[in-house]
Amino acid sequence: MIGVAILISGAGSNMVALAESMTGDHPARPVLVLSNRPDAAGLDRARDMGIPTACVDHRLFGGDRAGFEAEMLRHLEAASPDLICLAGFMRILTPGFVSRFEGRMLNIHPSLLPKYRGLDTHARAIAAGDTEAGCTVHEVVPDLDAGPVLGRMAVPIAPDDTAQTLAARVRAAEHDLYPQVLRGVAESLRDAA
Numbered sequence: 001m002i003g004v005a006i007l008i009s010g011a012g013s014n015m016v017a018l019a020e021s022m023t024g025d026h027p028a029r030p031v032l033v034l035s036n037r038p039d040a041a042g043l044d045r046a047r048d049m050g051i052p053t054a055c056v057d058h059r060l061f062g063g064d065r066a067g068f069e070a071e072m073l074r075h076l077e078a079a080s081p082d083l084i085c086l087a088g089f090m091r092i093l094t095p096g097f098v099s100r101f102e103g104r105m106l107n108i109h110p111s112l113l114p115k116y117r118g119l120d121t122h123a124r125a126i127a128a129g130d131t132e133a134g135c136t137v138h139e140v141v142p143d144l145d146a147g148p149v150l151g152r153m154a155v156p157i158a159p160d161d162t163a164q165t166l167a168a169r170v171r172a173a174e175h176d177l178y179p180q181v182l183r184g185v186a187e188s189l190r191d192a193a
Helices: 015-019 041-048 065-079 095-099 121-127 163-192
Strands: 002-008 030-036 053-055 083-086 105-109 132-139 149-155
Touching: 002 015, 002 041, 002 065, 002 163, 015 030, 015 041, 015 163, 030 041, 030 065, 030 163, 041 053, 065 095, 083 163, 105 163, 121 132, 121 163, 132 163, 149 163
Parallel strands: 002 030, 002 083, 030 053, 083 105
Antiparallel strands: 105 132, 132 149
């Protein structure tokens, strides 16, 4: 079985979509939900689903990113995941951390990468006059939102869309796309073992 650790910072809606997909004949199962925020609602949602949880509050480390990541690693190593899925995890990880999980860390981003890396993707797409937005699952590499694309899903931008209305539709697309990509990656890992 392929173990999956899911990193979150907030409500955990993508975490729930991933966890709910990992049932039946799915080759993967969630082994840990880890948050950098103790008040993240996703931690309660994961516990309600029977998934082990951990929290490493980044604020307690000040600017000590190495210390923060070392504590995260302690929890991850204890859970021994084969894959890590970033699902609304709002911390930029150092190249050293990312390289430890090279080829085994996925992220979902709310734009059609390479367009609109970083934040405020929906407002930027609307301001640019784009006719579509969407989401991308990619492999995490040291450069922000620059890893190989594993899947994309487009969402039309309506003339009356706001950043909030577009975000809600893109989030629904994320909940479809991320589980599909995770299953494919997990099947590849299983078949290669």
